[in-house]
Amino acid sequence: MKTLQELEAIRQKTLNELNLRKNREDGIRVVVGLATCGIAAGARPVMAAFVEEINKRRLTNVTVSQTGCIGLCRLEPIVEVYLPGKEKVTYCKVTPEQVGRIVSEHIVNGSPVVEYTIGNFE
Amino acid sequence: MKEISLHILDLAQNSIRAGAKNIVIRVLEDSAADTFMVSIADDGCGMAPEMVKAVQSPFVTTRTTRKVGLGIPLFAAGCENCEGSFRLESEPGRGTCLTGTYRRSHIDRPPLGAIADTVAMLISANPALHFRYEHNRDGCAYALDTEELRRILGEIPLNAPEITAFIMEFINSNEAELESMEVQKS
Numbered sequence A: 001m002k003t004l005q006e007l008e009a010i011r012q013k014t015l016n017e018l019n020l021r022k023n024r025e026d027g028i029r030v031v032v033g034l035a036t037c038g039i040a041a042g043a044r045p046v047m048a049a050f051v052e053e054i055n056k057r058r059l060t061n062v063t064v065s066q067t068g069c070i071g072l073c074r075l076e077p078i079v080e081v082y083l084p085g086k087e088k089v090t091y092c093k094v095t096p097e098q099v100g101r102i103v104s105e106h107i108v109n110g111s112p113v114v115e116y117t118i119g120n121f122e
Numbered sequence B: 001m002k003e004i005s006l007h008i009l010d011l012a013q014n015s016i017r018a019g020a021k022n023i024v025i026r027v028l029e030d031s032a033a034d035t036f037m038v039s040i041a042d043d044g045c046g047m048a049p050e051m052v053k054a055v056q057s058p059f060v061t062t063r064t065t066r067k068v069g070l071g072i073p074l075f076a077a078g079c080e081n082c083e084g085s086f087r088l089e090s091e092p093g094r095g096t097c098l099t100g101t102y103r104r105s106h107i108d109r110p111p112l113g114a115i116a117d118t119v120a121m122l123i124s125a126n127p128a129l130h131f132r133y134e135h136n137r138d139g140c141a142y143a144l145d146t147e148e149l150r151r152i153l154g155e156i157p158l159n160a161p162e163i164t165a166f167i168m169e170f171i172n173s174n175e176a177e178l179e180s181m182e183v184q185k186s
């Protein structure tokens, strides 16, 4: 069974990277809609996929957080991506399978995956 | 909702929105009494008595009032459909405690589901808040408490990738352990 003991070892390892993460005001933000409508439509696995992908690529300047209902329940799961100095991009009906492309093309390379964005749904 | 852990994620969003600093999630299973209880307690802004009543009223009326949402009625209806009950206690300025009970063996009772995902996502998106998750089944219990993690981790933020991975593994392995005890008994 897993115990808290392992955490000490993880702490040592993580401390080295810590300075990289500190004070990232310039960070990229991924915001997942986690109101009832979002969660019922599958927002949790989408959020988990973002966290996993971002962690796997060690993108230390990206944070993943949550927001409530933005009034477009039928288009949930909705994910908003904020790049510093750029317009917010809203993705609709996001699936975990789409997350890899959003991270690599948009978050890493700066060009939104247009076919998944809100413009394609309205 | 297909999983109780999705209700937990949803109801914890209410607590976060209410400005809670401390959120305690408990799952208490008692196979002898045939109950499956879930509670979420927070120290957020709380609700006035009129609000407590309003959010508990049935779907149809709450849906149209617009200021009132779906999360609580959905959870309450799920419990009541499984021969269970729902209770909401709240006090302005002090906090809120929500308790739902299902008949554990009821055919429509949802599984707990991916609780590791729920807890890991809550912590990773809200690393400054204090979360405690406890699961007790017939007296066997474990807990994950971010205060304990913080004591060991010091200044390392709780949303660091290694920590999120650790939290998932910790919960998954402890849930598996609880599961295996039940199999041994039967």
Ligand SMILES: Nc1ncnc2c1ncn2[C@@H]1O[C@H](COP(=O)(O)OP(=O)(O)OP(=O)(O)O)[C@@H](O)[C@H]1O
Pocket (backbone or CB within 6 Å): A035, A036, A037, A069, B010, B014, B015, B018, B042, B044, B045, B046, B047, B055, B067, B068, B069, B070, B071, B072, B073, B095, B096
């Ligand atoms: N823990 C809490 N602390 C303070 N107020 C709460 C809490 N939980 C619920 N409320 C109040 O009750 C209302 C109804 O909650 P409920 O979860 O049913 O719907 P919602 O959160 O508004 O919308 P939805 O859940 O559909 O996204 C909330 O908008 C909030 O005002």
Ligand SMILES: [Mg+2]
Pocket (backbone or CB within 6 Å): A035, A036, B010, B011, B013, B014, B069, B070, B071, B072
């Ligand atoms: Mg809600």
